[in-house]
Amino acid sequence: MLEIKNLRVRLRVEGEPRTVIHDTSFTIGAGEAFGLIGESGSGKSMTARAVARLLPEGAECTGEIAFAGKPVLALKPDELRRYRVDDVAMIFQDPRASINPVRTVGDFLTEAARTNFGMRRREAEDKAVALLAEVGIADGGRRLKQHPHQLSGGLLQRVMIASALMGDPKLLLADEPTTALDVTTQSEVMGILNRLRAEHGVAMLFITHDLELAGAVCDRIGVMYAGSIVETLSSDALHEAARHPYTQGLLTSRPSLTATTRRLPVIPGKPLSAFEAPGGCAFAPRCAHVIAQCRESGPEFVDGVRCHRVGELS
Amino acid sequence: MTAIALPRTAAGRTGIVALGVVLLLALVGLLAPWLAPHDPNEINLMDAFQGNSATHPLGTDASGRDLLSRLIWGARSSLAGPLLVVVLATVLGVAIAVASAWRGGWLDAVVSRCVDVLFAFPGVLLAILVVALFGAGLTVAVVALAISYVPYIARLVRSAALREQAQPYITALTIQGVGGFAICRRHLIPNLLPLILAQSTLTFGYAMVDLAAISFLGLGVQPPTADWGVMVSSGQPSILQGFPQESLYAGALIVVVVAAFNLLGDRLDEWTR
């Protein structure tokens, strides 16, 4: 349904172009959940923004993003608006900043339905209350009259999920939706998001830095490093079949809940953004298996992994 | 601090131009005795209202005084006045703000109440009240205006200081047992400095307008001293006689300086963020 090919994004920072997405390709099928994981500066959030065409001003975007065959990057303003109305909905990291603070929760939830589908207020409110019930907010009628500052972060993120589903989208873009929440709240909100997504048959692009979380809620996972996807794999195979040294490193460097090791195996150095990365393989400076070839030429993305030595290592 | 790079953006360049204008005019004021072609106060009624000429490049006023010389000498009080206002108001405002933000408690409460009361007196009004009581003159006007600016600076700096001292690096220093005075002097105030500088620059523009207004009202610098504000005022009767030059030249200089300081302040403000 969503097909991204050789996506490349450059932002203007203080008048200078900076590559944030180097070369990214992946697909998401109808109803599928795809997790995009990476550390800071990897370009994962920018990928989601590119899909919704919400990149900052002055951003340059090349390559292809096709939604059900529609070329997203070439949509005219009116088509773009219909695309956002009918096809995609986005959920952001900080619900408190993402909901207009001076309007009521009801205004927020019903605005799109009333504006875009011409629903009457009562009708839209009924639908909103029903969706609030689905996200585990029972007293929806009362909540509609409240202002965002009267709700906790966890509740607001549920409101955000309900609002995303108001337009019956086909693809949900979720950008670190639980990062700002407490662990127990994260679990609740993720549970709701996961269940509703499945019930409503909505596909999802899930952006997170938490590999385990992505593994638990997504069908497939793409691991991003320095603006490129270095590996895509099925969630089930995450722990057993990770082939790229970066994916393996991320899995092992995270402390375990069930066992204590004296020292964690680490990836040396720090994560780089696309514009900081050297020529050749971007991960080469941090890779334990680096050979001369890695520094000379960037590996192609072949058979789900981007590594020169994948044949020998896995 | 990082090496100072020349600004690349158009906005940055206007900042540099503004700074150049300000420095140039300040230099003119400093070098007035050497630059001015005539004695600014030399009255020659025979030469009144002359147009531009070789001896009087910008003409003369109603008393036949050389306008160029008066403008050059006028740079002194016109620039020094606002500078004094800014320095006085900033030193007082910052000291009060940092002390009350740092100590908190009753000191902060008392200072906040006093600031609130001072806020009830808009700048020029307080100056007028003080001038009414202590007599007209530049010194009185400068002090009065400075006092009326203190609450604005104090409020701004206090809230910035509160934000800054809530930062963990200040907490870390407190935990280390570094004394409050040392923290304020070595860390808090230096980190507020860019903000203070930007604010002072903007304040200079306001001070210039307000002082000129006070002089215009006849309550600041007293004629016949050459001062741009005074010249705008004393040139006013000449306008009806078809000779607006004195007011307009002096006024134009005020506008240029104020605009330059506003631009500079905006750039500094952006740079601070």
Add this chain to the structure above:
Amino acid sequence: MTPILEAQGLRKTFGGNVAVADVSFALARGGSLGIVGESGSGKTTTARMLVGLEVPTQGRILFDGEPLERARSTARRRERARGIQMVFQDPYSSLDRRQTIASCLDEVLRVHFPMSAEQRAARVSELADLVGLDDRMLRGRPGALSGGQRQRVAIARALAAEPEVLILDEAVAALDVSIQAQVLNLLADIRERTSISYILISHDLAVVRQITEEAVVMYQGAVVESGPTAKILDEPQHEYTRRLRASVPGPGWVPGKALASGGAA
């Protein structure tokens, strides 16, 4: 052996709000204790009481068996600083952006020890070595460093006063996964080399397991469970601990499974 740091019935109220209701624990000399909790659990207020930023409404803190007095004066603060130090969560705001790293470390040495400039310079490079900072970084300002490097500076600064207890307030929470692992290893190395004791304040159970032996779980201002970290995580007794444990994603995890009651507002 007397615990190096002990909290007895700590309580802190702000106006009518109870931030910390009742907290007691003991940190063994050379040991490492985790204080686990989510936002609103009172764990940060507890940390602030330990370093003297807040005065407990009730209860007391014993350092090496002696009750700690209220740190009113600068001298008292210094004395406490040589016993207990703290590393903060945010590596960006916990360093003065205008100060070079060397001068930041030097300032702490100057406050605490009567050393000559050369002695201090030598000690600064020793500290830098300990946390893995090179000379170029020492001469630079925080702006030139990455988040992980800054956190190393913050650790070095805390160690400069040669404290017996280091409080790590979510000290690795803001770091990227690969950097977090590096800092966790560093913390383990430092404890091995200096026999310092840690108190780790964290919401991240895996991190707590990695660097602590004992832990207390806080919920709404009170300790609900305490004991050896491994035991708490493997066989959680309190309902809240179980919920917290079940909320952590991992292999075979199903989100929302831990959801016991419909979420509270």
Add this chain to the structure above:
Amino acid sequence: MSELGKFLIRKLFGLVATLLAASFVVFGATALAPGDPIAVLTGGRSVDPETIASLRAHYHLDDPFLSRYWQWLTGILHGDLGQSIIARRDVSDLLASRTETTVLLVVYAAVLILAAGITLGIVAALRKGAVDNVIMLGTTAGMAIPSFLTAIVLIVVFATGLGWFPVFGPGDGFTDRLWHLTLPAIALAVSSTALVARLTRAAIREELGKEHVETAISRGIPRRLVVRRHVLRNAMVPITTVSGLTVAGLVVGSLVVERAFSLNGIGAFLIDSVTKSDYPVVQAIVLLLVATFVVLNTLVDVLYRLIDSRIEPGGRG
């Protein structure tokens, strides 16, 4: 009691406290002043001690300070603003005729500022590029022009030059008055208009960059509705505050403009009284202006609270 009620009562209490403190400052400052009021009363002539004594008694100059303050304050609360030393008439009578001119001038200018300033600010914020640049350039210049200079330029161009407007005087009858007050009002409005325009632009630009605006866009709400419902509506909060405070500041700005256009308003009267050391008049006018300023500020605060639902009881934000 409702939160709003509590808020209003607290505001009212603060207003009264500030006014009391300000009145004390005004009166106290006058008492501190060097120079002898008797000298003003007698105009510098030598007078026999009995006359001086009777004058001192008449003006209560020998009473203790606090008692004089109390008499003055209670007088004011009863509408007695004291007596002019120079004109030997009640200050309230002297002010009555002059108030109208000043109020009309300030209201006229306020309307101009709000209409032009907010419009320019909105246009500049939403039309990036040439339009924005021109408005920014204009407002940069506008903010740098002192009102007395604007006054002079307006007189030179429109009054003496083109002859479209009268040069001086307040005029008779309402329309004629507006006619006469047009140039003064513009002179008073220019720099404040520029300020309001810039701050409006900044407020809207800031709101445009907010994440909730991005959410609205991502939900496919048409841009003009996003701007109207989310950007302008939210930016109104800071814009109201700034505009309100700017308008309150006009109370003082009018002094200068009245002088430049020789209008017989309160401001001109104040300056006149200052030069003649007519303390009772100075006290009364300063207090009046301060009261107006403080009341307007309080109104702005109340308005702010009414349009921003986020404000929790006990403070802003």
